[in-house]
Structures are given as C-alpha cells and as structure tokens.
Amino acid sequence: MTVRPMFFVYLLVMAGVTYLVRMLPLVLVKRKIENRFLLSFLYYMPYAVLSVMTVPAIFYATGSFASALVGFLTALVLAYFGRSLVVVAGASSFAVLVCELLMKYLI
Secondary structure (H helix, E strand, C coil), X not given: CCCCHHHHHXXXXXXXXXXHHHHHHHHHCCCCCCCXXXXXXXXXXXXXXXXXXXXXXXXXXXXXXXXXXXXXXXXXXXXXXXXXXXXXXXXXXXXXXHHXXXXXXXX
C-alpha cells in the first residue's frame, strides 16, 4: 500500500487548524473574561455543537423516519422530566426497537 503525497499535506493542514483552534484563545486572552455575554456564549457552545451534531444523526440511525421520531420523542420527554442519561438512552432505544418490530410484523 502506497501513501499518496497529498495525504501529508492534508494531515499538516488538519493538524495546524486543530492546533490553532486550541492555541489561539490561550495566546490572545491574557486576563480573566468578565463579559457576561461572552461567558454564557462559551458556556453553552459545547451543548449547542453536540446538539447540532446529534439530532440530525438520530433521524438517519434507524430503519425508518417513524421509528427515529418515536425514539427522539421518547428521549425528549424523559430528558425533560430529568431522567438520567442511561435511562433516556435505554428507553429511547427500546422504543425504537418496539416501533421497528411493530412496523415489521403489523404493517
């Protein structure tokens, strides 16, 4: 197996971009951040990014849109009522399984 020369260029660009994202805030911000808007923005950013990455993937992870919607709504309701992550994940997976089985054998 040969490695194409462009692979190393891509690898260097990726490493540089990844390093810059982590290094620039440390270099540019020398004192404590006191701006309330910026602090709240930085606090909620990981949750927003995780949501944007996870929610669309939910709808493509199952055999049909209907079962994905059932699992999503189950997770949404259980999370709203403060259930733990394990309970939410397990119950939504079980709801998808039941929905898929119902669709397979009843429809």
